[in-house]
Amino acid sequence: xxxxxRMNLAAGLIGCLxxxxxxxxxFFMLAQQGLYALALPGALAGLGAGWVSGIQSKLLGVIAGxxxxxxxxxxxxxxxxxxADGSLQYFVTxxxxxxxxxxxxxxxxxxxxxxxxxxxGKPRRISQ
Numbered sequence: 396x397x398x399x400x401r402m403n404l405a406a407g408l409i410g411c412l413x414x415x416x417x418x419x420x421x422f423f424m425l426a427q428q429g430l431y432a433l434a435l436p437g438a439l440a441g442l443g444a445g446w447v448s449g450i451q452s453k454l455l456g457v458i459a460g461x462x463x464x465x466x467x468x469x470x471x472x473x474x475x476x477x478x479a480d481g482s483l484q485y486f487v488t489x490x491x492x493x494x495x496x497x498x499x500x501x502x503x504x505x506x507x508x509x510x511x512x513x514x515x516g517k518p519r520r521i522s523q
Contacts, residue, residue, distance in 0.1 A: 400450065407448030407455045411512065414443020415466050422470060433497065436470060437463025437504025441511030451514045459512025460505050467501035 396404075418436025425432045437460075444459040471493070472486040479485070490498070
């Protein structure tokens, strides 16, 4: 991997973390208003990765998607832990007990993270 690609990948990772942080803040602000936007942090993590990197990279998309998935799970645990046991270990082992809409939002955030995290690359020049 060339030095330029490594630098673009590093920039994309910084963008992923920054987008995820902005998404977490937005999630809690919207939750205070009664809106449940659990897919937003993952989507913003992917957008940050793809936008800041400036390249098209499947690897960066996969990294952003995995980050978005973990971020969605952690946010749901922090926002609405199980009543029986509030620990993260219990939450992770009982993910299948979540409502289908909640699971869908977590997965949607991960899919958006992959999709946007891949970046778009430079547009091709059409020769005549």
